[in-house]
Amino acid sequence: MDWSALLRMPMTVLLVLAAVFLLLTLVQLVVLRRHLHSGRRLAASWRALLCLLCCALALLLGGTGIALRGYRLLGEETPVVDIDARILSPQRWALTLSWPDGSTRQVQLSGDDWRVEAVVLKWKLPALLAGLPPLYRLDRLSGRYDDAAQEASAPRTVIDLGEASAFDLLNLSKQYPQWLPEVDTIYGSGAFLPLVDQGHYSISLMRTGALVARPDDATAQRIGSPLGG
Known part of the structure; x- marks a missing residue:
């Protein structure tokens, strides 16, 4: 099975395919019932096998679609999100987050x-050899103060960027590790940069799992100036 192709499918496509196979399961059940009533046991056996196969595919596609909600494939260096900053008042900022798919x-x-x-x-080695790529999911965006004392007392901002649900891979791996035996490790990665007015930043994720943040040239100059502007 080409896992890369499967994981690249949008969640909606996977759920639609799951619904199609569920419908086929129901059709096979109706035909199976007719064969049983007519005494055609051999034909009924084949229909039962098809019914189980369609049901298994429906569960696989539906479960994959729900579990992968919010996850993306991790390539050599995958663009994650761009950030544009605008100052509102001292230590207060308006940010625009732009994702590669065009959403903001x-x-x-x-x-x-x-x-x-x-x-x-x-994933563990067998899954990697089978072509199953690493995954990532954005978790949160937060503010950070340069002064550690201010960090402990000043108002903090934490914004949830995740799209986790009850069927999220992270939750499933923690609560039911036997369901996902091929998961090797789940860990967090973070990056931060100083905020400057009219700043533009690009965040990407390396295949090693390291989150990398880069300012554009103009932003880097503002960060390097004494007043940050």
């Missing part, structure tokens, strides 16, 4: 820096 989100943050964290899932 507006948030406000308190602090001197922004910090992005992600959850990375890696």
Whole structure:
């Protein structure tokens, strides 16, 4: 099975395919019942086998679609999100988050820096050899103060970026590790940079699982100036 192709399918496609196979399961059940009533046991056996196969595929596709909600494939260096910053008042910022798929989100943050964290899932060697790629999911965006004393007392901002559900891979691996025996490790990775007015930052994730943040040239110059502007 080409796991890479399966994991690249949008969740909606996987759920639609699951619904199709569920419908086929119901059709096979109706035909199976007719064969049993007519005494055609051999034909009924084949229909029972098809029914089980369609049901298994429906469960596999549906479970994969729900469990992979919010996860993305991890390539050599995968673009994760871009951040544009605009100052509102001292240590108060308006941020625009832009994802590679074109979606955006507006948030406000308190602090001197922004910090992005992600959850990375890696598989054991047999799954890797079978072509199952690592996965990641953005977890949260938070503000960070340069002064440790201020960090302990000043208002903090934490914004949830995850899309986890009851069937999330992270929750399943923690609560039912026997269901996902091929999961090697799940860990967090984070990166932060100073905030400057009109700053633009690009965040990507290396295949090693390291989250990398880069400012553009103009932003890097503002960060390097004494006043940050």
